[in-house]
Amino acid sequence: MEQISSKFSQPSRQSRVAIAIILIKFIRFTIRTFWPIALSIFIGRKSGSSFQDIIGYVALGLAAFNLIGSVLTYFRFYFHIEDGAFVIDKGVLKRSKTNIPFERIQTINLQQNIVHQIFGVVSLEIDTAGAKKSEMTIDALKKEDAEALRQYILEEKDQLSEVAVTPDSTEQAVQESFEEDVILKLDIGDLIKIGVSQNHLRSMAILFAFVFSTLNEVTDSVSDMVEEQLSGYQEAILSNGWVVFAGSVVIVGIISFIYSLVNTVLKNYDLKLTTRKGGLRVIRGLLNKEEISINKSKVQNISWSDNPLRRAFKMYTIQIEQASSAQADQLKSKIKIPGSYMQQVKQILEIVFPKEFIAEGEKHKVSILLKYRIFVFSGVLPALVATSVAFYHLRNNGLWFLVWIPIIWLTTSLYYKKRSFELNDEMLTNNRGTFGNYHEIFQLYKVQAVSIKQSWYQRRKNLASVVFHTAAGSLRIPFIPLQQAEELENFVLYKVETDRRKWM
């Protein structure tokens, strides 16, 4: 260990590959910022050599700017270890020196995108607690160096906290004899199963959103363009309306299917979930290889869900949410692990939460009035409005809108049947879902605030909704008897106020 500390005690630069990686970052940023302009110039270009020259110069200028920028960024980036703290000194125009004490470091994650993989380097991401700017990234380090550095920092950090807390000897013994267990490993067969059973409707929505936002940026009105493009074929379309419709549905379906499949495989390729001291570790990815460490104490809630397709494989998607200090890294703090069987879900729960409290408890239902409320407000009322409008224009064909009512009745019934919660001394489980099942579980003492909400309708029926705010979002239990809600409120507050464990 001495070696490492001496190796990093002098301010050192990153691996030279960092120049390439920073350059790519720069180029990506430039493209992301300027592509609408570039595209509009490209589309709207006129023949004439002078205009094309200008474009050429602009592109050249940007490229040079990027290159110089990334080289400067590289040469003005130093890091070293000093007095139990990690120091980063960087910045070309705005210089900054950041000093992160080891005990403030939450996790250190390693990531490899395809360039990293080619050159055998990794990027190292240091996640700290509390501060607004919660992350520091070193773009490229030799893999061995990064791993050694991480181990060194984490070990130093542990020693520091052990001095401060002095845990009882038994716990220490357990920690010393710790070995990594593999909980979950996904092979290509599993990945295909997961990809096939993805929520394809959602990928369809994402694709649509992407296409439309892109078109929106390029042309002012999409409809104009569509009309222009299709005007030539108008007659053909009108006469073969159903064929065109069915055809596009099939095409969109196939594209979304491929999209979700490819997406799943790329993201979760070779996924390995292992235990580590104080939590879990995930390694995954094909083009962008990432390694994420999960700290047990930082986990705010765990949820697991399936959908009708997934149920055929008996697979669940686990989502582990950690406390996030800044709004920006909210996405990073949610780690989704698809393709776990119930046994693995249990295993993860038992690692993160105290074992003795993980058992299915009594399911408390919410009031049946919730079902009627949803049915009336998203079923009956919209259907009646739509039907009356449609009836006025379309006569009897408008009555088809009434089909909405039984559909909503069925889905609400499914939803209500699954809506329940379980409570024990340590945690609360929230069960819901319409076609699939969704369960979320959190430890009571990690709650940040409790709200009781009552609408005028709920007040008349003596019902209330309880909202638990955690550091990773809010959980809601709607429509339970007021007295029960107040009992929950009192109990959870009592739990939070008497518990002295670390919540993050």
Add this chain to the structure above:
Amino acid sequence: MTNTFQNLSVNLAELPEVKQSEFHGIEKKYLKVSLISRSLWFLALIVSAACIILFNDDIDKGVFEFGVSIGPILLFWVFSLGYAIKAFPRKRYSLREKDIIYTKGLLWQTRTSIPFNRIQHAEVKQGPIERMFSLHSLKVFTAGGDSSDLVIPGLEEENASRIKEYIMGKTALDGTDQQ
């Protein structure tokens, strides 16, 4: 008390009840602040509606046009002020030994409790209209994001900073387990 949750190790009936704690109303002057800020908002709305009519050549500038556009806004204005007056007594806060509680809302009533050992920090703020009435707001931040942050408006300066000191003192005491 019913016995819905029988598997718990504590007797729920013996826990201190949030709703039984002693609640304090905020300063009466704050009602004026909220009426004025609502009115300003509606005034801006009316001015913009009038501007649209005045500067758009396609719209006639008759009494009817002004009535149709501004009438509903006036109606909502009256409703909004009435609601503010009715809802005002619901704005109440309570300090207990280990948490702070704030209730608000008339049609949609909310009661939020934040334990002191989960408070990240607290600050005393003052908006321009509040300054005219020398009132202050106390804002309490948690790690639970915007939805769980608490704002208690309409406090005298002395009171606001006293509560803030009280809260910060408590969080400092409990801070040992939070790094």
